[in-house]
Amino acid sequence: MTKPAAPPAALSEIARTVLKKRYLIKDEQGKVTETPETMFQRVAETIAGIDARYGATPSQVKARTETFYHMMTQGLFEPNSPTLMNAGRPLGMLSACFVLPVDDSLESIYETMKHAALVHQSGGGTGFSFSRLRPHNDIVRSTMGVASGPVSFMEVYNYSTEAIKQGGTRRGANMGILRCDHPDILHFISVKQDLSRVTNFNISVAITDAFMQAVANDEEYNLLNPRTGLVQLAVREPLKHPFTGEVLVEANQPMRLRARVVFDLIIQCAHATGEPGLFFVDRTNEGNPVPALGEYEATNPLSLAA
Incomplete structure (x- = not known):
């Protein structure tokens, strides 16, 4: 079964340009390999997934992932730049x-x-x-x-x-x-x-x-x-x-x-x-x-x- 697409982020064109230049994952040739939506999904899944170590059930983790994603894509809350850049990636440093x-x-x-x-x-x-x-x-x-x-x-x-x-x-x-x-x-x-x-x-x-x-x-x-x-x-x-x-x-x-x-x-x-x-x-x-x-x-x- 195909995973449903995440709801689009409420971002201006300027915001999307900044994300593309500075935050989105790029390959070795410098080509962007994710969208703002998949970036927010990566961050939400990584942060919510930590709760599983402390007793959260899969359904709770899923619900928190969706909550985090909604908050970020609707501009209700944004984490710092290292979290957007590094969550779910090898560097893994979230502190700024x-x-x-x-x-x-x-x-x-x-x-x-x-x-x-x-x-x-x-x-x-x-x-x-x-x-x-x-x-x-x-x-x-x-x-x-x-x-x-x-x-x-x-x-x-x-x-x-x-x-x-x-x-x-x-x-x-x-x-x-x-x-x-x-x-x-x-x-x-x-x-x-x-x-x-x-x-x-x-x-x-x-x-x-x-x-x-x-x-x-x-x-x-x-x-x-x-x-x-x-x-x-x-x-x-x-x-x-x-x-x-x-x-x-x-x-x-x-x-x-x-x-x-x-x-x-x-x-x-x-x-x-x-x-x-x-x-x-x-x-x-x-x-x-x-x-x-x-x-x-x-x-x-x-x-x-x-």
């Missing part, structure tokens, strides 16, 4: 957003970049906190050289993202975050004023309650080396304002900045280009449901908290 840890070692930095590339390949986006990385010009004892700093590695991640098209359809998306008390914060805040740099990243500054209190009181605050937990010295050269060139910290002196200078720089850059955003890290962790597992350090590219 990830936060990947970046620790202060070359092995961790490049291992995380590998995982990010695999996420992008499957259609996902990634967020990173670069706050654990030692600052520019800090010592690297294994080689007795100096570190290049978190912004340089963010640019390496950016080049990797440029080379990987998400799911063969779109560029990868990244969120880069640095704490307001990291010694490289001025460089980070201003990096995207050059619109040709880190084009595959949105950036946000992780703002602490202590920093905002210092802004309110017009006080100075310390920049801390994440490697040592101590106040960083302005190693080898003074710390200057990225736009005016004003010396804010003399060479070899403890790095303390007026919080309002940093906040004003954030506002100036955000007004010019829309970045950086603000990630209120202490406020976010107040709502952390699993603090025993660790603190939130970053968010994904689509977070409303950033």
Whole structure:
């Protein structure tokens, strides 16, 4: 007995064109091998079929498949892009957003970049906190050289993202975050004023309650080396304002900045280009449901908290 055709999807021609270009299965020659209706059917069957593992009967699975199909084809509910692309296919990744840890070692930095590339390949986006990385010009004892700093590695991640098209359809998306008390914060805040740099990243500054209190009181605050937990010295050269060139910290002196200078720089850059955003890290962790597992350090590219 021939299986009856699924009801047609209520889609505009523009929607069908987008699905054809980005979502529908293609063969090795790039020829589309499914319709929007069969895509929605593939997704509905895959998602509803999971319930069979938890006791759903075949008739219940069938009914849920039909419900999911109806909701998607009538525009009542749509899953995210990776679900439409990957459900019922070998990649099988249905999540769209990830936060990947970046620790202060070359092995961790490049291992995380590998995982990010695999996420992008499957259609996902990634967020990173670069706050654990030692600052520019800090010592690297294994080689007795100096570190290049978190912004340089963010640019390496950016080049990797440029080379990987998400799911063969779109560029990868990244969120880069640095704490307001990291010694490289001025460089980070201003990096995207050059619109040709880190084009595959949105950036946000992780703002602490202590920093905002210092802004309110017009006080100075310390920049801390994440490697040592101590106040960083302005190693080898003074710390200057990225736009005016004003010396804010003399060479070899403890790095303390007026919080309002940093906040004003954030506002100036955000007004010019829309970045950086603000990630209120202490406020976010107040709502952390699993603090025993660790603190939130970053968010994904689509977070409303950033």
